[in-house]
Structure formats: structure tokens, C-alpha cells
Amino acid sequence: MRWVHSLRRLLLRARAACARGARSPVAPHLALGRRGEELAAEHLRAAGYQLVARNFKLDVGRDRRGAPVQAELDLVACEGPTLCFVEVKTRASDWFAAPEANVDLRKQRQLARAARAYRRLFGLAGAPSRYDVVSVVLPPPDADGRQPPPRVELLRGFFTDDKFRTPRRPF
DSSP states (O other), X not given: OHHHHHHXXXXXXXXXXXXXXXXXXXXXXXXXXXXXXXXXXXXXXXXXXXXXXXXXXXXXXXXXXXXXXEEEEXXXXXXXXXXXXXXXXXXXXXXXXXXXXXXXXXXXHHHHHHHHHHHHHTTOTTSOEEEEEEEEEOOOOOTTSOXXXXXXXXXXXXXXXXXXXXXXXXX
């Protein structure tokens, strides 16, 4: 009977922890990112893209220790016959650097790996594709409390797969 009481206490603690977690607000940087992705999706629709997936997570292999590696594609869209893998970068300001500056070589390699896995998963290996970046700047309210409009910029063909292919050596 003693284990029943301890089990009940454990369940009550778990419920309380879940209830606290449900009421906790989202971290500001995550809320900023979500808002940026929503604006980017609206911008792409207005530009004639057809959205296929948002925040698509997939396994892309294993790391050196054997642990599974998971990657995320922010937006997958089609512009005509071209499959577009879109990375969204959102910042509150571009004072220091433009948001797209954070799509460095490491991030490009990650996106290319995820895109290859996506195409393989859905049998689209031969389909034309490209990598786009949407740069979103959501400035904070000014001194009068007015919210300036967000700046959304689409950068088509930001990088290509060619830089990640190893050159074949003749034997």
C-alpha cells in the first residue's frame, strides 16, 4: 500500500509540473522567430510560392559518436516546378549585421544535407531545387510607442549545392 501513496504523490507532482509548463510564456527569442516565420510565409505566398511544409524535421544521419542527427527545414515551398528550401532569419535589428549573414557555411552545409534527405524521402532526387533565404527585421517600438513595419526580404538562390560536392579525381 505504501507504493500506491508514493505513486500518487509522483503523479501529483508531474501534473503540477506540466500545469506550470503550460502556463509559462514563450521565451522572447522564440516568439521573435515564430513571428518572423509567419511573416516570411505570408511574403512567400504573396510572391507566388506554394508552401509545402513548415518546420519540417528529419533525421539526416549520425554524428561521430553514433547519436542521431536531426535537421530542420524552416519552410519548403514550390515556385513553379522548382522546389525551394527556405531558411528564415529573424532579428530585432540589423544594426550589427544583416540577418542573412548568419547563414554561414556551416548552416548552408546543414541545409543542403537536410534538403538531400528531404528529396530522398519523397523521391524528388531529380527535381530542380534551390536554396532561398528570407531576411526579417522586426524593429522594436519607437519612443512614441508606435510599431514600425517589419522589413521582409527574399533572397532567391542564396547558395548552391556545387560548393559541397567533392571534385572527382581521375585515376
